[in-house]
Every structure is written in structure tokens, then in C-alpha cells.
Amino acid sequence: MKSGLSFLVAARRCEIDELDQLARTGELVGAIGRLVHALQRERGLSNVLLGSQGTRFAAQRSAQIGECIRLEQDVRAGFERLRVEGRRLGSGTRLFSRIAWVLPGLDALPVLRRRIASLEIETGDATAALAKLIAGLLAVVFEAADGATDPEISRLLAAMFNFMQGKEFAGQERACGAAAFAAGLNDGTRQQQWLQLIAAQERCFHVFTEFAGPALAGLWRDSEPTGEIAELERLRRAAITAAPGAALDTELSTVWFDCCSLRIDAMKAIEERLADDLRALCDRKIAEARAEADTNQALLDRLADATEPPVATAFFDEVAQQPPTVKAYGHQLERSVLDMLQEQSQRLQAMSEELDAVRAGLNERKLVERAKGLLMAHRRMTEQEAHAMLRQVAMNQNRRLVDVAESVLSMADFLPGSN
Amino acid sequence: MKSGLSFLVAARRCEIDELDQLARTGELVGAIGRLVHALQRERGLSNVLLGSQGTRFAAQRSAQIGECIRLEQDVRAGFERLRVEGRRLGSGTRLFSRIAWVLPGLDALPVLRRRIASLEIETGDATAALAKLIAGLLAVVFEAADGATDPEISRLLAAMFNFMQGKEFAGQERACGAAAFAAGLNDGTRQQQWLQLIAAQERCFHVFTEFAGPALAGLWRDSEPTGEIAELERLRRAAITAAPGAALDTELSTVWFDCCSLRIDAMKAIEERLADDLRALCDRKIAEARAEADTNQALLDRLADATEPPVATAFFDEVAQQPPTVKAYGHQLERSVLDMLQEQSQRLQAMSEELDAVRAGLNERKLVERAKGLLMAHRRMTEQEAHAMLRQVAMNQNRRLVDVAESVLSMADFLPGSN
Known part of the structure; x- marks a missing residue:
């Protein structure tokens, strides 16, 4: 009995450790969200600058770069904290590899910025470069969501990741439209x-x-700026349905940028709310786990104080009816310990099921990544080309990207080798 | 560049930690396999003892109990080692909960054994009690397989778990047949x-x-004792196709037991081989990860020695063609670091995909467990009753247990509440 309980206490301690680690990861995710937001804005401003041959937004862009540099320091500090403390982390290998992958991108940012300032780079290339960096940062968030072992926290991290990814597409749309309006066609x-x-x-x-x-979904819908959304839809329609090559009003680039920015800022507020919720959830879970650990420990102490150790029999009660004679001293206490172990086991079972459900939602992303990898290997494509090809097929066939990815994977054997 | 590399080194260290932990878990799995094997034999002997009203196998059973007690000490010591060292374990919470659940069963074993010796328990109940204990031990193995983060190791652990589970069914069959032949009907x-x-x-x-x-599969087929398998099939056919209630030759209980035991002993040899392979695989993986960590560290040192730090630009090479002017000193070195990060990223992607495939194989078991849990909650059944019901439906409908489990889960909304 005592030995069983001491393992229950050990299990709780592991749980508390994991939750502590998740809380720290959650803080990092928040910092990444703030940096991504600032980089998205920098990208939009840079695109207007490039599209307007350096005549628009130069000052705003400089200020924005200052903000980005400040937020980058927070993210780097968060990475470093994880590295110093984080050797106990479950998914450490993968998380650290993602961080290792994205850091050279942050290192290379000053050179990229200088090239943009001196108009040495195409608008599309600048967008792609910053999108690559942001994708690397979001991959860190994805890994954090995938590595979480608590289903409620995993669910919230998955919600956050998808929201951040959606916001990034909105940011890319802002940049795409900004370039179009600034160029006037x-x-x-x-x-x-x-x-x-x-x-x-x-x-x-x-x-x-x-x-x-x-x-939360309702909160998001309510927070969208209605007037700007209507204006946004009008600008979208005007630009997308215009005959290819037709002129666009360059004055609209500011209107477009502001509408998009207000919408993205509203998203940012939701993202902050998600980060707050995550922090509160981690705190609550840690408090719960600590309280349960205390209960277990108290029971363990009570068993240690018992003058006569109870005869352990209750484990087989259910399958092999015990005659009353063996229901010795302490059977009641033993029964309550067993019930607790049973309860813990069921709780873990439920957690494990929910975690499976959450991970299935993350699978969509994995499918697309795998399909891209396959195309890159078999058709010697870059990641961008592979992604563009998947998108093109999805659009031509009017199917979802993930469905096209699945088809590609199921056709793997029929793809040409790397010849 | 340096910061990226230092995270790659951190990722490798995590990997080595995880592999060390897996190697220790693998040793525990081997010890559990040996104990389960001995308990299976004890169960078979106990059933003949009970079925023959105490006239057969009393001495063999006593000797077997001594063996079990010795092996139980190894398993308990292994559990304890994990508890003392194992706070860094990825799936620690779940693994420790499983251990906490099964330990009271080991504690209750002496009382169960006394009841069997004094013939105070039905054969079926004795089988069920030992089967419950063995199921608890196998659940620890399952958790170890499910928690492994290296796909090759996870694959081998999944193979081991399924082999051990199959062997347990073979052991239950031995007990079932032993009881039938000993009872003579x-x-x-x-x-x-x-x-x-x-x-x-x-x-x-x-x-x-x-x-x-x-x-390995071929090795197993080749190791099966051909003569005994033929005899086993003959006895199976005779007993299963006999009219219900017809008499069985009680003398055949020894023949049956020996045939089954030889077959199970052959399985034990494969299980030992799997444990050896697992140990060798962990050793090889650890050596590989250490070598790669050394390579990374050497590159990190080389960067630290560079008199002038290289200008980081290569991250954006692919998406934003760099003019030759910015390809400054150290670009070649930087490129090689980036390639290494890229390679690591692809390796992780491949690992992650393979791990998903391995886990899908473990899902079958989870589905059956979930369906049982649902039946227990909604129909107020014990675990045994729920399992029996799933089996019965599977047999009646001539479907696989896992398919019935899936149907039950998909019908969850239509199940009556706990009223």
C-alpha cells in the first residue's frame, strides 16, 4: 500500500514539473506572439516602402524596427531560459531543434533590413523572407502545443497556434494587398x-x-471592427475582381493598410487574452495537482503512523470475492487508497483520450508538411515551390489544402524518383 | 549562428537524456517480462492444483512461487530506481500512476496464494486474480512503449508489448485448458x-x-516447437469441439500443460531476444547522438575561435537571392551550419512521422480500453463484465474486438445514461 502511494506521489510530482514547464513554455509562446505581431507590421510597412520606391512609410518602418528589436530580446531571453533550465522537458529535442532552426533567421535580420532600406530587394522576396522567419517562430509554438501532456492546456495551445497561424495569413494578405495598391496594379x-x-x-x-x-470564439467575433471589415471586403472585391493588369488607386494603399491593421490588432487582443487564459489555466492546474499531492502525502503519513500495517488484500476484491475473515484491520483504509488509485487511473485514461483528440487537430498541419517534404524530395522542389504546387492543385480542384496533401501522400509510390 | 548551434547542442543533450531513460525503462520491461512469465507459470500450476482438489502440482507450485518472489524483487527494485532518478521522465506521470496501480496487487499476492493453497477459492477466480495482476504489469510496459520518443525504440517496444500480450493470452489459454482437463469436463x-x-x-x-x-518474426516462427504445436492443436480441437459437458481425460492435463509450457517457453526466448535487441538499439542510438553532439560542439568551438564573427545572411538565401557583395567572410561556414540545422529538421520530421505510425498501432488497445470505460460508466459494469460483453458481441457478430470497440464508441450518444 505504502509503496503504491509513494508512486502516486511521484506521479503527482512529475505532473507538477510538467505543468511548471508548460507554464514557462506558455510565457514564451506569448512573447513569440508579440514578436510575430511586430514583424508582421514591419513586413507590411516594408512592402509599402518597396512598392512606393521608398516614398512611403520610411519613418513608421524605422520606429517599428525598434519595437521588433525590443521584442526579439524577450524571445531570445525566453529561449535561453528554456535552454538553461529545460533539460527535463518532455519534447525538448524537437523544441530545441526548432529554436536552433529559427535563430539564424533572427541573426540575419539586420542585413535583410538594410537591403530593404536601400531598395535592393524585390517586394515579393522581402515578404517571403519575413514569412519564412515567422513560419520558423510559429513552428516553435506548434512544437510546444504538440509536446503538451495535459489535454486542456494542449487544447488551448492548439487554439493559440491556429489563431496565430490564421493571423499570419491575414498579415500576408495585408502585405500582398499593400504591394498591389502601392504599385497601382x-x-x-x-x-x-x-x-x-x-x-x-x-x-x-x-x-x-x-x-x-x-x-472565446464569440469574444473574437464580437471584437472584430465591423466598419473596417466592411471596408476591407469592399477593397478585397475591388482588387481581386479587377481585370488582371488593371490600374489600382495607389491612394488606397493607406486605407487598405489601416483596415487590415485594425483587424489584425483586434486579433492581437484575442491572442493576448488566449495567453492570459493559458497562464490562468496553468496556475489552476498546478494548484490542483499540489492539493492532490498533499492529500496523497497525508494518507501516506497516516499509513506510516498505523501501529500495525494493514494486510493488503483489497486489490483482488473485485475479481475474487474475499471472505469476511481476511477483511482484517485497516481494510477500510486500504480500500480508500485503492479507490484513489482507481480514480487516478480513470482520470489518466480520460486525459489520454482527450489528448488524442487534440493531437488529431494538429495532424492537419503535419499532413501538409509531410506532403511538402515528399514533393521536395521526389521533385527536387524548394519548400516554397512545393507549397505553391499544393495550393495551386487545391485551387484548381476546389479542394482543401489538407485533402490535396492526403492525396499526395497516398500517391507516394507513384511519384517519380529523384532523377 | 552560435546561438542556433548551442540550441542544437541542447537538443542533442535532451535526446541523449531521453535515450538514457529509455534504456533504463527497457531494462525494467525485461524484468517485468521475466516476472510475468513466472506468474503465468504459477497461475497454470495453481489451476491444476485447484482443479485436482489439491492432488496435483503442489510441490512444483511451491518452487514456482519462490521463483516469482525472487523476480518480484527485481521489478520492485526497478520501479524504485525509476522513482528515485526518474523525475525527468517524459511520460512520468502516466508511468508512475500505472506502477502505483499495480503495486497493491503485488502486496496482496501472499494472501491470494494462501487462499489458493487451502483451496478456498474457485479456479476461475484465481485465474482472474492473477490475470488482473499481469494486466497491471503489462500496462506498465504499454505506457513505456507509448512514452518513447524515438520511433525505432518505440517500434521495438510496441513489438515487445504485443508479443507479451499475446504470450499472456497463451498463458490464459494454458490455465483455461488446464482447469478443463483437470476437472475432467x-x-x-x-x-x-x-x-x-x-x-x-x-x-x-x-x-x-x-x-x-x-x-524477428521469422526467428519466432522457426523457434516454435513443431511437435508440441501439433499436439497442442490436437488437444485444442478435442476439447473445444467436444459436446458441452462431455468428459475429458484428466490424465491429459499434464500433457496439455507441458505442450503449452514448451510453446510459452519458446516465446520467452523470443522475448529475451527482443530485450537484448532493445538494449543494443538504445546503446547504438546513444553512441550516435553523442557523436553528433561532439560534431556540433566542435563546430561551435570553431565559430568561437573565428577572429571575426561571420555576417549572418544565409538563412534568407533561398527566398531572397543575395547579391555577391553580402557573401562576406564566413559565409561558407555559416552555410554548413545552416545545412546541418536543415538536416536535423528533416530528420526530426521523419522521426515524428514514424512515431505517429507506431502510435497508431498502439491505438487498437486504446480503443478497446475506451469502449470498456464507456460501458463501465454507462451500464454500471465492472471492467470484467465490460470486456466480456465486448468479446461476446465480437463473437456473435464474427467481428474483431477492436471493430466492436469502435462501434461502441461511435454509438456513445445513444447509450443509456447511468440510470
């Missing part, structure tokens, strides 16, 4: 890309709604 | 249970074959 390729970005946002927010639950 | 319920046990074994060994690969 649109073309067919950009129109198609634009439509894809709208569809991708909607998919992400749909998954977010599933994971976040009705309260 | 069979009945319809036992015949149905017997058929189920044969089917369950075959399913487990099928999954084992999938995970273990052709070499």
Missing part, C-alpha cells in the same frame, strides 16, 4: 495568391473555434 | 472463452510481426 498570379490567403485564414479560424470553445 | 462458456483466447493471441502476434519486422 494587380495581376492574375497575385489575385490567385490573395484568394488562397483568404481561404487559409478561414480554415485556421475554423480550427481555432473548434479548440477554443464557444466563449 | 468442459462446458460451452469455457469453450467460447477458449476460442476467444486463441483469436486474441493470433491478433497480438500479427501486430507483433508488423512491428518487429521479418527477421
